[in-house]
Amino acid sequence: MQNYDHDVIIAGAGIVGAAIAYHLAIAGLRVAVVDATGPAAAASGASDGAVSVASKKPGPMARLANASLLYTRDLAATGPLAGGFASRPAHIFGTGGAEIAAMDALIEKLAALAGPVRVVGDGPASRLPGMGAGIERLVTLDGEGHMPGHKAVRAYLATPGITPIWPAPVLGFDSDDRSVTLRLADRSLRAGRLVLALGVSTAAVLPGLPILPRSGQLLITDRGPPNELSGALTAAAYLVAKTVDAPTVPLSPVVLDPLATGQYLIGSSRENHGDPGTVDFATLRSILTRAVSVWPALRQRRVIRAFAGVRAAVSDGLPIVGPIAGDNRVFVATGFEGDGICLSALIGREVALMLRGLAPEAGVAADLARLSPSRFAPALLAAGAA
Ligand SMILES: Cc1cc2nc3c(=O)[nH]c(=O)nc-3n(C[C@H](O)[C@H](O)[C@H](O)COP(=O)(O)OP(=O)(O)OC[C@H]3O[C@@H](n4cnc5c(N)ncnc54)[C@H](O)[C@@H]3O)c2cc1C
Known part of the structure; x- marks a missing residue:
């Protein structure tokens, strides 16, 4: 095992960061979740919570929402979302x-x-x-169904193997071919991988992101x-x-x-x-x-x-999910606009697979590839500059 503080650090304890942390923790990885304030402090705690396919644009978003709805139902039947997700007309x-x-x-x-x-x-x-x-x-x-964001976040983060770190505003990060270092006000944390799931604030850490x-x-x-x-x-x-x-x-x-x-x-x-x-x-x-x-x-x-x-x-209406250009240690998962509660279960599962170097689940690979940050590659050169 490498000499890291954590295998993966997730910056952002919204529903997207929490879902990724859950999927990594159940796979046996040591995960830290860092947040400036605490769980569900931003959009995830101030949203409606519709897990809706009807409201998605036709194309990748509707297909991914379909897959996420089915997976959310599974997690509600036998997993952490029991009591959080409710089917309703x-x-x-x-x-x-x-x-x-x-x-x-x-x-x-x-x-x-x-x-x-x-x-x-x-x-x-x-x-x-x-x-x-x-x-x-x-x-x-x-x-379709409904899932209050704050409930899902807390349920995911209650999984053993997740270390909560807050309040701890992220100031920036540095990465090289061996590790990634997250800069906080009073210390630094070292890990094998970093996920930036800071919602609208992700652009403060990666200023080139068109959010x-x-x-x-x-x-x-x-x-x-x-x-x-x-x-x-x-x-x-x-x-x-x-x-x-x-x-x-x-x-x-x-x-x-x-x-x-x-x-x-x-x-x-x-x-x-x-x-x-x-x-x-x-x-x-x-x-x-x-x-x-x-x-x-x-x-x-x-x-x-x-x-x-x-x-x-x-700007192009699609979330931004995947490794940032030229860096296989730093991943982004943001830009979910009004669809993050709905898509979170699927995105959590798929980003965890990416971080573990595994292939996506059958049927979603092509649509996930459309979300890659590489579509904004030149803009991302300012990475970590906060
Ligand atoms: C009014 C409204 C209604 C909505 N309704 C729905 C709906 O019905 N269905 C649906 O699917 N989606 C809905 N959404 C969208 C959904 O809420 C978001 O897409 C989703 O919550 C995004 O989750 P996230 O984890 O990406 O970001 P966030 O929930 O915003 O989480 C980001 C986290 O990062 C932390 N953070 C920020 N900056 C820093 C920093 N520098 N250092 C450390 N931590 C930091 C914040 O404290 C926060 O906890 C709605 C949103 C709104 C606003």
Whole structure:
């Protein structure tokens, strides 16, 4: 065994770093997870948690989400995600040309994928008891699920073999052909491999990465009778918002998720800035107005909290996953925008395989290769310069 402090250091205790750490630890590696603040301190703790194939762009993202959903179900059946992931229907509603067209495209995409998510209803909105008036069409999907990010992070990190190190802001790193050294404020840590899973902050350590902050706001209500609503209620505008720039979205892209606690999680907006402290009342009003019109029972609830998180968006719309150019010791796993909760199980498994020098699982290799940082090779020459 090499004389390292750890076999692998993961910088970032969000859901992506935690999932990678879990998969390395169960393979018997000595893993340290370093975070500036603590587990799920950034986007993973301020997200909705939909494990959704419906909302993914057709192509690699939809196929990877399909594979991740299936694997998440496995981890919930027999592994660390038991009690964290819950299957539930997803009801997509729409009014007007752009939303109806997005629903048509969704049905086409799911048919082409032929995966675990199936259309089980398509008709007028009145088919869902309790739904408000003025909604033209409702498509119901079976097979998707919901997983609160903070729960999954804590479950992964409870695995024996993972050493937690926080609060410890990462300042930078150095690597050579024998090891990689992570620089913290008061010490350095040496390891065989390093994974940078710092979410939107990864660009502070690798300044060449084309990561754009995209904030999102959410509301949460008080508790009430559970199961008023059987699954997520998602505006088709949300599907549009995930594929085009926010100003062209026709109506408020609301998603209403009923939680096991009897609360409703209501979200979420997309703003091109990185301030998690900003709560914009006009945006929240627009989300709430549409949420109440589509689900009038919300009038009986109080909003107890509004909060924002920052997604890490990438200029070409794909995450960045793999070894950085010219360095087989330093890996990146970031840029998951609004899809990191959904993709985390698969990415955790696959990055752990990469770090161990093993081949990807059958069926995902080509799509994973599309996520390689080598597509930005010239920009990455500034590596480790924080
Ligand atoms: C409003 C909103 C709604 C969302 N809804 C969904 C959804 O329904 N479904 C879905 O799949 N995804 C959703 N997402 C996206 C999802 O939350 C992210 O893609 C995912 O959490 C990213 O995880 P991560 O581990 O890459 O990053 P993060 O969770 O951001 O973790 C990065 C970690 O790095 C740490 N860190 C940062 N800088 C440093 C440093 N210098 N040194 C040490 N540590 C550092 C932070 O403290 C943090 O813990 C949503 C996001 C938002 C904001």
